[in-house]
Amino acid sequence: MWSYIFKRILVAIPTLLIISFMIFSLLYITPGDPVLLMLGSGDTQSVSQEQYDAVRAELGLDKPFFERYMDFITGAVTGDLGTSYITGEDVFDTVMMRMPATLILTVASVLVGLLVAVPLGILAAVKHNSIWDSIATFLATIGVSLPKFWFGLVLIIYLSLRLKIFPSQGIAYIDRDGLGAFLSHLFLPAVSLGLGLAATQTRMIRSSMLEVLNQDYIRFAKSKGFKDKIVIIRHAFKNAMIPVVTVLGSEIGALLGGAVVTETIFSWPGVGRLAMNSIARRDYPMIQGNTLILCAIFLLINLFVDIIYAWLNPRIRLN
């Protein structure tokens, strides 16, 4: 098991290096002069040459491309991703301060997604080809086809603005505002972000359950006289979850991306909104650091999912 974990970590390192190189080069080719941005000036006229050169050297922009990339990477390893062009704040600290809000939202939407998908997927598989199956499949296709952010906006229109059941903006903290306020602020963003996951996982669990239910060991368990419920929960569900867990890893990537849009709609103070604000202000070190940290976290989640998967399924880790 340990050698498997070690191998997976070894694979993750070059992946992270390549993505960091891509993110770095991407912003390198971006039009616009960072020095002028840093000085808060749109043209070269109002800035003296000495001032310009000083800032340029301070940002390390006078060095060649590769050296700058190496600086960026060695900095990133020690948690130094530079400072914001606009506010002068440390990029790593700013992103990390915002990260808990995004992670809370992501975890909540995974929970919402699974709470919908698990019962619906099992129901569809157990009552295969019945009206329940059709309804579940139909709902899942609709869920995949709706723009998630639009679904969030519709929730705001009807549940917040018209019926005033949930707040439409912002976050609440358990220690400051209490559990009730925390959950009511979390509910709409989590539902809107979790919709896509609910839809894809319903399909996934349905087909995975259908496959497992046709296996000999399920028929054997049934023939031994176990009740259907026990067979489904104890025997089928556990095995059917194996492929579901693998997809969950990459689904969380989609959630992190979706979080950018969801956070913008609900004014959720996470890294997604930070990313959008940085783009609007052309704060490139912030965009760069933000993207890199999100990718690293996503890799970490996938690593974690892979390890759980290997633990569930010995065939994988022994291969």
Next chain:
Amino acid sequence: MKKEIINDDFSMVPAKSYWSDVGRRFLKNRIALLGALILGIIVFMCAAAPLFTQYDPVKDMVLGDMLLPPGTPGHILGTDDYGRDIFSRLLYGGRTSVLTGLSVAIVSAAVGVTLGCISGYFGGIIDNLIMRFTDIMMSFPFLIIAIAIMAALGSSQKNIVIALAIVSWPRFARLTRGQVLSIKTQEYVESANTAGYSDMRIMFNHILPNCMGPIIVQLTLAVGSAILSAASLNFLGLGVDASLPDWGVMLNQGRNYLQTASYLTTIPGIAISLTVLAVNWIGDGLRDAFDPRLRV
């Protein structure tokens, strides 16, 4: 010469070709046909927009007629905050959205299928390199990368297509490689090899046509997801010029009027959902139609 197959009772019947068989099964699928019908109507109305509306989606601003609700005489779906006809913006906006979706799917399929084909056919170190790169590209949250690309390239419709194609080709590469690997070992490919045909000819004339089924399904589904992703980028204000009609841009405009004019948000969202739903139904129908296990 007409192809024939021999029945159990030794009578000869014309052989059904693979494609006519697929077509027959697709036409039997009622949901897929409904999807095709809906998509057909949407595409026709958008393409022939001037037949259905006399308003220009950008220029016809009437300042006295701002934010008229749907059902107002002359403006069936109402007007937006600049007094522009929403129905007209919806039709012209559909052109942008559907074209973007199609372009992204086609470009990423072209890149992905080519790389996947090369990877699967040649194997060895080429395969290893291409597939490692594909894995890496697939192991990142794609919308985040697309947003970073848009931030770097700047906002335009062309850049949306580039950004989304960069993040969506790997699926095609992986899928095509899998298909090519399974077909490569078939006897007819070996005989083509023995006959001395060039690699290119074998790849494109002998192997690729036989992996088209899953690729077409993936292409269809990719159109739907590209329409959704482009809408997200446009909604975030990273996409096309805000004055241009586009469903994502319309949603972005509607955001400021959730309380007073929520139809600015609901209408374009329904248009996107309906289009993507239709595309997904067609994709699911094609998947079933191509499934060899269902072939009789």
